[in-house]
Amino acid sequence: MEYTSQEMMAIAAGREIRDGELAIFGVGLPMLAGFFALAHHAPRARAMTEGGVYGSTPIGGLPWGIECNRISANAVSFTGALDALGCLVGSGRWDVGIIGAAQVDRYGNVNTTGIWRAGLDQHYVVPDVRLTGSGGANDIASGAKRVIVMLAHERKRFAARVDYVSSPGFLEGGKARWRYPFAGGGPSAIVTTLGILRPDARTREFVLYGYYPFTDIEAIRGQTGWELKAAPELAPVPEPSAEELDALRRVDVTGMLRKGSR
């Protein structure tokens, strides 16, 4: 079966969405993974965008944004950010969100704000590379019952500690997250181009839970900036089925995920 590592990542992230759940997906890869899940194994899951665009599916290609005409042509309700990110996500009602990341750390904290090559000390300085900022990801990471983080598995992206916490995971680990009044439970998985990491129930450190057919534990450790432990359940992740690939490619009409090689 021919598929790219990006497609494997999208399918693995999509498998995290269960039928009947209330879901919210960020633009780009998270949207592909999410709509794949709806098209394949979660037809009764219901999705909304950060802009309060309810019930719609993409038309004519991957939406350029959460407010795009491509995601607004078959919606049943238009509201806004306060409703979607506040009333539905921030309140703790929403089951699951998928967000992207530029950098993630051992406690699932996400950085999408900037890269500081020399790190960031007590004095704030402008980043060497300015990234996208939080958008709604901080709100989803704070409020959704569980969050799936998606990103390419590269050493520079997997840091012991992110330069800047744009969206909270388990902060310093252990019970640190529960000092705050977050409605949501934090990240349940980091799904990458090489495998799947999940948090240890006690320390909340992310450990390797699954690896794809085309890679192995040592290769994944080599791309991770902390000493990556193996979960007791560590196992190979099943490769995409023909039905899964077919469903994903119907969602990914422009072939965005097929451009990369593995």
Place this chain on the structure above:
Amino acid sequence: MESKLLPLPEAVRRHTRDGMLYASGAALPIGSDSIVFGRELVRQRRRDLHLVSHCCSQQLNLLAATGAAQRVECGFSALEGFGFAKGLRRAVESGQMLLEDWSNLSMSLRYLGGALGWPFVPATTNVGSDLQHRSAFAPDEYPARRKIPEVTDPFGGKPVGALPPFKPELAAIHVTLADSQGNAIMLGTEWSRWELSRAAQQVVLVADHIVHTDCMQQFPNLVRIPGLIVDAVVHWPFAAWPQGSPGAYDLDEKHMREMNEALASEAGTHAYVERYVLGYRDIDDYLDLIGAETRERLEHGPTRFLLDPFRRWLLGRDAIAELTQAA
């Protein structure tokens, strides 16, 4: 009742000043925003703006690239599917413009706080992250003390964030339909325009279409911005171009990319401003810049049907001119 319709240059002359706290709406990256109002701010050489922009739109990208914005508060600083906002990036990385980071919900909550006249808004979001601890406006404070200070929930006992409300001096809000009194209907996500319209001290609407007031009386539930809180209305077709306006037009992929590429450098920005900011005298010139063929294509996007119930009330250019106050 007297019409609130004003020519765009006059609305900018009357309602803006250098150094003001200015919010645009909806300030979405590929959808609704009062982008043509931002072009006029550059034409009139407004400076030192403190910009409140829910997300980065091409308006913020332009005001950053041209140096018109000195400070910006923002929940998302890129152009979604079109990638990083290159004008904003250049202005931030060079230190020319200070960018204070928030999230999309905290921006909305801050508008809501301003709208309700609250002293602060309790928040269970942004806390615990560097959105709370780091401030570009107070770089020496760590953790930042005045950005999102913690208060104790008097009922539950846990710390919650205190978000500072926004009361922009002016909000220029893009809407799909307005009448001459400033009653407005927005198609597509409202994003944060309802709460922004209540938070701002002055509101100028920038409407793709002007309709007869009968339209508003037919759909009063859809009129989320009533004319009572609106100071002026500007009619400008394709006001959000190159971004899209559900029901009215699609985004212009080619110009989204061209504009962003141009704003990546000072020379590119200069060339862009010459052609697409200073290069038109009026609406007809502006529409020519977009091109008839492109407009025709953009007007036939997948959400075109959303405008159908309102078409019988759309006013033509002559009727709008008659209702527009002389400069």
